[in-house]
Structure formats: structure tokens, C-alpha cells
Amino acid sequence: MDRKQLIVANWKMHKTPAKAAEDAEAIATALGRLPDHSCVALAPPFPALVPVRERLNHTQLLLAAQNVHSEAEGAFTGEVSAPMLKACGCSLVIVGHSERRALAKESDAMVQAKIKAAFSHEMGVILCIGESESQRNEGLTFKVLDKQVREAVKGLSVTGVNSLVLAYEPVWAIGTGKTASADQVQEVHAFLRKILAECLEKDLAKQTEILYGGSVKPSNIKDLMSMEDVDGALVGGASLDPKTFVSLIRNGFDL
Numbered sequence: 417m418d419r420k421q422l423i424v425a426n427w428k429m430h431k432t433p434a435k436a437a438e439d440a441e442a443i444a445t446a447l448g449r450l451p452d453h454s455c456v457a458l459a460p461p462f463p464a465l466v467p468v469r470e471r472l473n474h475t476q477l478l479l480a481a482q483n484v485h486s487e488a489e490g491a492f493t494g495e496v497s498a499p500m501l502k503a504c505g506c507s508l509v510i511v512g513h514s515e516r517r518a519l520a521k522e523s524d525a526m527v528q529a530k531i532k533a534a535f536s537h538e539m540g541v542i543l544c545i546g547e548s549e550s551q552r553n554e555g556l557t558f559k560v561l562d563k564q565v566r567e568a569v570k571g572l573s574v575t576g577v578n579s580l581v582l583a584y585e586p587v588w589a590i591g592t593g594k595t596a597s598a599d600q601v602q603e604v605h606a607f608l609r610k611i612l613a614e615c616l617e618k619d620l621a622k623q624t625e626i627l628y629g630g631s632v633k634p635s636n637i638k639d640l641m642s643m644e645d646v647d648g649a650l651v652g653g654a655s656l657d658p659k660t661f662v663s664l665i666r667n668g669f670d671l
């Protein structure tokens with residue numbers, strides 16, 4: 417089975433539900449029909465999930481959430497569970513974003529529990545990993561990534577892992593305008609695929625999509641996606657304006 421190409425908009429804490437729905441419709445209309453192996457997903461904030469879902473009906477665009485709790489229900493004020501997200505129409509969820517690891521102190525163990533919760537409700541997971549600037553400067557990049565991946569996929573069932581997408585997001589490249597070079601990204605992605613082959617099965621590692629995130633723009637997506645092990649992108653800032661995001665997708669997918 418070949419890997420898909422996937423471009424995901426992470427809208428973070430931006431847009432009201434009405435604006436998110438309007439922009440989702442604008443993106444879907446501008447893109448029209450996508451080639452079979454090319455997918456686009458939108459990850460709006462929680463209150464916008466249902467309004468966005470309503471505009472994405474009858475389109476190929478997928479709906480993603482930005483976070484999930486590890487339990488299905490209970491006394492967890494402010495949290496949202498996998499069955500709730502599934503009921504809102506999410507087929508994917510972003511887990512372990514560096515902003516959540518930093519701001520909400522999410523550990524690798526919490527990330528793993530969230531992945532399990534998502535898989536048990538048949539949702540695909542976009543697992544974010546990435547080193548900080550100081551870790552890179554100290555030569556720790558591969559060690560950090562190795563630990564993040566191994567701890568996150570520990571004990572996952574093979575069926576679950578079919579729905580895993582990795583997103584390499586070096587923390588120093590997020591929202592900074594500093595993008596890792598295409599060669600730097602390829603080197604890391606090849607390494608990540610090697611780790612996956614060690615933790616999972618070889619064939620599954622070959623099938624796992626690995627996205628890059630960190631200041632991806634219409635001007636650099638093509639170079640990044642020309643790399644053998646780069647299957648797409650997780651986009652923050654450049655996904656907020658529908659026109660910019662559509663041109664990024666067109667450049668990335670060569671449409």
C-alpha cells in the first residue's frame with residue numbers, strides 16, 4: 417500500500433466558529449476534487465468542529481481535533497474525549513503538539529494514553545514530535561526524537577498503528593519563520609522511519625506518513641515535499657488565510 421500525501425491545517429486558538437466554517441467552505445470550494453492519494457484535513461478549535469463539519473459534508477476534506485483526553489468520560493473539567501470528537505465528525509486528532517507538551521506539561525506517557533484512546537474510537541492520530549533549539553544545539557535531536565517516538569508507540573496494536581501519522585515539528589521552527597532545510601528534514605524523517613521499523617513492523621514503517629511542520633509556506637512546501645520521506649505538512653500560520661493555504665496545497669500536491 418502506498419503512502420498518501422497529507423496536508424493539515426492546525427488553526428490553533430484562532431477563528432470563531434462562524435469564521436472557521438466560512439474559511440473551511442472557501443478552502444473546499446477552491447480546491448474542488450483532489451487526486452485519490454492526496455488528502456487535506458482541517459483542525460479548528462473545539463467550538464468550531466461541528467460548524468466546520470457541516471460545511472465539509474460532501475467534500476473530501478477531513479476534520480481533525482487539536483487534542484483529546486485519555487479517558488472516555490468522567491470528572492475532567494475542561495477536557496474533551498475521543499468518543500465526543502468522533503461524534504463531532506473528527507476522523508483525526510493531533511496529539512503531543514509541542515505547545516501542549518510545553519504549556520499543559522504533557523508527558524510522553526500522557527501522549528501514549530491519548531493515542532490509545534483515539535485508536536480505541538477508530539480515530540487516526542497525528543503524533544507530533546520535535547526537538548527544542550537548545551536540544552538541537554547540544555546535538556540531542558536524534559536522541560530526543562528516538563525517545564518521543566518509542567514512548568508514544570509502546571504497546572500499541574498493529575491495527576491501531578495503521579492509523580498513525582507522524583509529524584516532525586522542530587520547536588525552533590514553529591511560528592519563527594525559520595524552516596528546517598529540506599535536507600535536514602529528510603535526514604530526520606529517514607531516521608524516524610528507521611525507528612518505526614524497529615518498534616513496529618517493517619512494512620508498517622514504510623506505510624506510515626511522516627509530515628513536516630514549522631514555518632511551512634507556499635514558497636517552501638514544494639522543496640520539502642520533493643524529499644523521499646516527506647509525505648506532507650502540518651501547517652500553522654500559513655493555513656489561517658484560505659487563499660494562502662489553498663496555494664500552499666496546490667504547490668505541495670502539484671495541482
Ligand SMILES: O=C(CO)COP(=O)(O)O
Nearest residue numbers: 426590591630631652653
Ligand atoms: O505548530 C505548527 C503546526 O502544528 C507549525 O506552526 P507554523 O506553521 O505557524 O510554524
